[in-house]
Structures are given as structure tokens and as C-alpha cells.
Amino acid sequence: MRKTPWIALGLPVLLAGCASVPTAEEQAAMAADARKASGALVQQLGGELRAAIGEKGADGAIGVCKERAPRIAADLSKSSGFKITRVSPKNRNPAGVPDAWEAQAQAALEKRLAAGEKPDTLETWEVVKTTQGKVFRYAKALPVQPLCLTCHGDPATIADGVKARLAAEYPFDKATGYAPGMIRGIVSIQRPL
Numbered sequence: 001m002r003k004t005p006w007i008a009l010g011l012p013v014l015l016a017g018c019a020s021v022p023t024a025e026e027q028a029a030m031a032a033d034a035r036k037a038s039g040a041l042v043q044q045l046g047g048e049l050r051a052a053i054g055e056k057g058a059d060g061a062i063g064v065c066k067e068r069a070p071r072i073a074a075d076l077s078k079s080s081g082f083k084i085t086r087v088s089p090k091n092r093n094p095a096g097v098p099d100a101w102e103a104q105a106q107a108a109l110e111k112r113l114a115a116g117e118k119p120d121t122l123e124t125w126e127v128v129k130t131t132q133g134k135v136f137r138y139a140k141a142l143p144v145q146p147l148c149l150t151c152h153g154d155p156a157t158i159a160d161g162v163k164a165r166l167a168a169e170y171p172f173d174k175a176t177g178y179a180p181g182m183i184r185g186i187v188s189i190q191r192p193l
Helices: 006-016 024-080 102-113 148-153 160-169
Strands: 084-086 124-131 133-141 181-191
Touching: 024 084, 024 124, 024 133, 024 148, 024 160, 024 181, 102 124, 102 133, 102 181, 148 160
Parallel strands: none
Antiparallel strands: 084 181, 124 133, 133 181
């Protein structure tokens, strides 16, 4: 009977456990898909928000961000295969607190903004090793647009009705004090590899 060396038996198992990092081209393709998903989230949310403001006023439209935004992200997550969320260190929604990677990504995007990059083009991605395996992570900056200032601007200029509704809906709100062009948060996208 012939004996098979242990290395020959262990090598396929060892290699199976060491999934390679996607190539630069594969990561660029995932980033393109993430960019599309991020754009779809921003476009759909922005459209619903503008429509609600037109129908109900700014204070009546707060429910769009509170209720519809998570549903839109969940629907896009299902259709894209990504996990899609919006997060910010100055969060309004308690579920919008960034994890360590997201906080570092936003800080890096803010440095790039300060160095002169255009806010609408700020994004980053990488493959991250986690306890569950490798994960593709993507972050897209959410720059403050003039419409955002209605609820996220200088607290002294936010309408009283909006302030009252924000206080009722988000008692621990930290998401005010922004100016146009600042980064309010990120669209965070993940996909296990």
C-alpha cells in the first residue's frame, strides 16, 4: 500500500481556505456595481424627498428619510447583492452609526475634499479581512446639497416646524450644522467574497 504524504492531502484544504484577493480589475468591476447601487439609492431617495417636500412641506417630509430611506436601501440590497446603508459620525438615526472602517473611510474622503477634490466624485473601496472572511467594502461621500440644509443646516436657520419634528422623531440628533459641499456621511456598501 502506497502512503500519500501529508502535504499532498493538506495542500488542497489549505488552498481552499486561502481565497485570493480579487484582482484590481475585479475590484474595479465591483466598485462600478457599488457606484451604481449608491447612485440609485441617492437618486430614489432624493426624488421621494423632493416630492414629499412639495406635497407636505419640509417638516412633513422628514418621514421619507426616517421610514423610506431604510426601505429603499433594503430593496436595493436585495436586488444588488450588496449590503447598502447610510452612515455618519454625526448621525440622526441611531442605526446610522459608522463602524471603524466606515469612520476611517469618511475621514479619508474628508481629507481628499479638503485637498480640493470635488465632493460628488469622492469614493473609496478595498477588500477587508474579517473574522467571517474577506469582504469588499465601498464608501461614497454624501455631499451636502442646498436641499439638505433644510434639515441639516445651521440650527439657527432651520424652521421651527422642522426643529420640532426633528426633536420628536430624533431626540438624540447630531446631524445639523452642515454647509453646502461638506460631507454629511457616506453610502456604505459591503459584499462578502
